[in-house]
Amino acid sequence: MSQSYRLESGGKIDRAKPLSFTFNGKSYGGYQGDTLASALIANGVKLVGRSFKYHRPRGFLSAGSDEPNAVVQLEEGAYTDPNTRATVVELYDGLKAASQNCWPSVNHDVGEINSLFARFLPAGFYYKTFMWPPKLWMWYEERIRHAAGMGVSPMESDPDKYENLYTHCDVLIAGGGPAGLAAALTAGRTGARVIIADEQDQMGGALLSSHDEIDGKPAMVWVEETLAELATMPEVRILPRTTVTGYYDYNWLTALEKVTDHKGPGNGGDSVRQRFWKIRAKQVVLATGAIERPLVFAENDRPGIMMASAVRTYINRYGVLPGKEILVFANNDSGYLTAIDAIKAGARVYVADVRANPQGDLVKQAEALGVKIYRNTAITGTRGRKAVTGAEVMELNEDGTDVVGSHYSIDCDIIAMAGGWNPTVHLFSQSRGKLRWDEAATMFVPKEGVAINPSRSVGCCNGTMNLGAVLAEGLGAGVRAARDAGFGDGSAPEAPTATIVAEEPVRAMWEVPCHGHKKKFHEFQNDSTSADLQLATREGMLSVEHTKRYTTTGMGTDQGKTSNVTGLGIMAAAQNRGIPAVGTTTFRPPYTPQAFGAITGQNRRELFEQNRTTSMQPWHESHGAVFEDVGDWKRPWYFPKPGESMHDAVQRECKATRDGVGIMDASTLGKIDIQGPDSLQLLEMLYTNAWAKLGIGRCRYGVMLNEHGMIFDDGVTTRLGENHFHMTTTTGGAARVMGWLEEWLQTEWPDMQVYCTSVTEQWAVATISGPRARALLSELTDIDLDVDSLPFMGMTEGNVAGVPARVYRISFTGEVAFEINVPQAHGLHLWETLMALGEKYDICPYGTETMHVLRAEKGFIIVGQDTDGTCTPMDVGMDWIVSKKKEDFLGKRSFSRSDNIKGNRKELVGLLTEDPKIVLPEGAHIAAETDPKPAMGKYTKAAGHVTSSYMTPNITGPDGEGRSIALAVLRNGQSRHGETITVPLMDGRMVKALVTEPIFFDKEGERTRG
Amino acid sequence: MLTIKCPWCGDRDLTEFAAGGEGHIARPLEPATQSDAEWGDYIYTRKNTKGIHYERWMHAQGCRRWFNAVRDTVSDEFLAFYKTGEPAPKVEGDGS
Amino acid sequence: MVNTTFDVSKISPLDGMVPPVGGVSLREKSYVGKINLRGNVESGDFGHIVESVLGGFVPTTPNTVVHYGDLTIFWLGPDEWLIHTPEGGQGDLIDRLRAALGDTHSAVTDVSDYFVVIEMRGTDCRDVLARGCSLDFHPRSFVADQCAQSHFSHANVLIHQINDTDFDVQVRWTYAQYLWGFLAEAVENMAA
């Protein structure tokens, strides 16, 4: 079979460029300019897939992005793309496609058996049958999905690149048909920045498929001339292969550009495959055309039953005559355009028209060409298993509710449905525009938009179907949109003359009558029939949104582009009310499917998120650090030596720091420079403790509360000068605290004379801790490190390792510790110098895990780990940090709120497990009751939970070796020291632990101050 | 995506801003004298208006200034922008 | 006394980053001195004191840049500016500003290492920026010596248009590698 349906001439294909491709493993030929659909039709292929529910044979319905049936699996391996509409795939050499939703093959499909049980698979079948018992739902769901199977996702990483691109324009035009081009022309002439996007590979829209004339010449001449003029305008951007997919608030629209898809996998060079545009437009012109709708008649889903406009597109654009004997089934004049083009192309053509006595221009033209017309006639059934071979027609009764008389049989291999037009109002509707039902034209048309999304709908998407009027609307909308964006005076040129056909009105017939129970599909992909909609109504579904979900109408990959309005018509009839009363479902983005890859764009792999690292990172990396994510930061977690486990490394680091000297990269701490005469006043409000007596060069720890009285950050602040402070925050809280300060200063205390500047990254910080820290540091600096000169919680400035530095005697480990701050660019130098000179002190680099263990030994909290936004300072045993003298500070008033004083609060405690080798899991709950013989299920209430838990070598158990320690929050914990509590674990074990005060090491703090 | 007009930087995308909730809620000058109910109102109670809403925004990824806006929460249309400390403008349709 | 003399070295997060091949060149502008300056120009002496030190008034039009000698001054907010000095020049200027300002309410903060500056040079800079930043860089909307703080994908940036075609992008130290990677990929995608 070699393109036996291809016409001798005609079409906008390049016959000098033959292409070969395979479908379901079989080779075929086509031409440059074909779509996969047009090439398959040229080769006589009609059966392309199976429907979702009944696995009925399905062919091509349309020639565009509204296609519900011809959904194929494109390409293989990493390049495979499921659910691709064959009607929009531009053919390229070597293309490989396969049917999906069928097994083992499209011709012999096991699931077709569903079709035999169709009467057991009514609307809502899945809901009714598989929802009980709930346990089995997961099992059912998996099987249903397998049987339904909408194509196969690629299992390999996507080899292609994608990008996001932002742009701005004065006028965005969605749609490059006659209306859109006319608008682009007049908007562009004003000098405005114009973008015109169209989903097809070339501009022209419906004109690409028609024989219309403009100014007495073929319409495509006007298209070429318009494009030539637009090409001379530097501010006009023409985007073919670009679908405007989403219309969001404030005229923010998304568009998907398929840059290299048409070249085939791997043929795009280094180019991105798809580009996802994010467009901010001052004005929008919607010129999105219209989509033809099917007629819902008996057995209307056989392969070979297509939209009339699609038949016309295949003939005129692709030079393919889809059938030899074509029966057009129409309720309006547009079907006759197809009849005329088909008979001219050599087909035998019949028209069955549901209208009583159509006599319009087109009808007469068709009749004159030899088209046999059956007036007042309905199709009442079709024949053919894998392709249509004929139809039965009968005469309609007077009001079109039934068929009468005897049936008449017509042999045909194509039935072309002309059921009227649906303006493509999807984008308008997404923009929150309201629709109006035009009863005479039987269509929803735009009524009014919203102020924040200024747009104009023109041409067919506005219900304007006559070409001359379409052009006039486009020209006018273009200049007016430009004017509203600040360009030109809004006066439009006269519209060119165009083909005018006097059309007779459409006859609405949402469901075509027949005798007997035959399936009439209105939604092809999901196999939804008129009977399903009527059943839904009988079962009480009046809301269109309920019916949609119950019958799955409009829920396929085409989102009901063809089915929505016919569905509404049938529902309206079943509910005995008008279509406007039934309403419409909400159109949501995207207009056509878009790949996650395109949305993700460049934000993948190493660009998926920012990895913040300090200037010391090169050393960490080259010394085998294992990293931990802390917010956006990658921090060294521990530094394993060869062969060491994490446990081994952390135990070694913990011991080395207490016994000698450890070093940690603390650069990630948030740092804020505070200057101004009211700085002290600000600190008094932010922190719970008193700051007035803090001397210059002295540091103080503070906790910050929100107005609910709960801890939200902590850190050490140092007085650098009379009115100059250096605040540190937690690593994760840096931005939050900076924002907190600015918020209060700007919105509540604008008269306070304070400026805050983030200096987090200005300073690199190496912290050295341990009994030998002072000796090591003294080798790098002339600063007097004597305890009298630089006591605990003191700060001094001087050179360290030849670099100007601030040295803070702050300790988070409980050892003598120095936080050495140098400008970030010198961070690596400082670290490497400390490591080199620290060698003889057996200096040990440690990561965040060891830091956590050492501070837990000392009972220092980590905000966000030991606290959770419901903890007051008193809850964590820090009554000492709450000033009793200060009249006010943020959060103070909330301490005395009834909820906070009623008692029974969760309070921070220490836990020592009876078995010192058991490390409680963080997050484990503490049982509320202590039953000596507990049964599972008994502990339904928790009295608290473990917040921090570690094994440490620095605290010895009964066996003289290291033991586990934990911090926890426990109801009334502060008065329960000495009690034994029970922690039930996931594995069923009941772990006993002793409640202690939350400090395990050097309770007097002598080591810290040394 | 909302376009928000920072009083200093002009029109910018929503993604540059942090929302600060209802505006014109002053911190009580003497919290200690507040009843639990009054203090609870201050920290918890918000209008959750359907319609005209006076609210705070901060140009987080720009000039870092706080400012106020009037927005119709139904249409998402911004009716006014004004600097912190300036009185709230009266807008049409404000039923409050 | 410390006997060791230290061989002091500096690093940048962009050390060793490979420049992309394409229509826009990327290069780090090394070790620019940077000072964050806060103060009230609407009342009091701050504006004129600063003017006397800098050689000109700080820019008061939002999102603009002025140059005085080898200093470049960026508007960051109604009471906030960023001053770029030649390498190492920030210390002296900070001292002079603080001395001149005395008790006048203000803040002068060294942020030289807080930020890194990437120079973008070439006619396609706007298209590269459009791949991560939603601002409108069309010549009708954005001109030389205009600046803007915004975000480039996930990174906070200060974008400065240098002349008709070229831009500088300033970013926090810890976001510099991420930003460089993003810009480099954009340059290479456009060249393909």
Ligand SMILES: [Zn+2]
């Ligand atoms: Zn701003």
